[in-house]
Amino acid sequence: xxxxxxxxxxxxxxxxxxxxxxxxxxxxxxxxxxxxxxxxxxxxxxxxxxxxxxxxxxxxxxxxxxxxxxxxxxxxxxxxxxxxxxxxxxxxxxxxxxxxxxxxxxxxxxxxxxxxxxxxxxxxxxxxxxxxxxxxxxxxxxxxxxxxxxxxxxxxxxxxxxxxxxxxxxxxxxxxxx
Numbered sequence: 001x002x003x004x005x006x007x008x009x010x011x012x013x014x015x016x017x018x019x020x021x022x023x024x025x026x027x028x029x030x031x032x033x034x035x036x037x038x039x040x041x042x043x044x045x046x047x048x049x050x051x052x053x054x055x056x057x058x059x060x061x062x063x064x065x066x067x068x069x070x071x072x073x074x075x076x077x078x079x080x081x082x083x084x085x086x087x088x089x090x091x092x093x094x095x096x097x098x099x100x101x102x103x104x105x106x107x108x109x110x111x112x113x114x115x116x117x118x119x120x121x122x123x124x125x126x127x128x129x130x131x132x133x134x135x136x137x138x139x140x141x142x143x144x145x146x147x148x149x150x151x152x153x154x155x156x157x158x159x160x161x162x163x164x165x166x167x168x169x170x171x172x173x174x175x176x177x178x
Contacts, residue, residue: 028125057105066094067149086121
């Protein structure tokens with residue numbers, strides 16, 4: 001069984017800038033720069049035969065290149081003790097359409113549908129202990145954070161292996177725009 005997810009990679013310069021923000025809030029476990037991405041669908045553990053069908057279904061997803069703009073910061077859950085620190089995105093109809101096509105491919109491969117709504121974001125850090133004050137300062141400082149748009153030209157099926165030092169991600173397949 002493989003632990004899989006589908007994501008969009010960010011340009012290296014954006015990943016480097018986002019990673020550098022980690023020095024501002026000590027304590028949380030910051031996502032390494034090579035693992036910063038926009039998750040379109042987390043799948044969890046998938047049997048090999050289901051994975052083969054999934055790859056076939058994903059190859060039928062058709063989309064054209066579209067721009068994405070990262071903007072603003074926040075945390076999950078929105079109320080109470082922050083657990084995840086994230087960067088948001090400007091609203092993007094093409095992104096939502098792509099995610100819906102991917103969801104259809106996933107369910108077409110026999111994987112149960114996602115019960116939660118799609119909330120596009122880039123995870124920056126995972127927070128274990130109460131760091132509400134530090135997170136509030138970080139959010140106030142970076143409320144207007146934004147990046148120039150970048151073009152999405154592919155999405156990637158990743159596998160993820162959990163280790164004591166964190167997850168190791170590997171590209172299983174790349175699906176390019178038409």
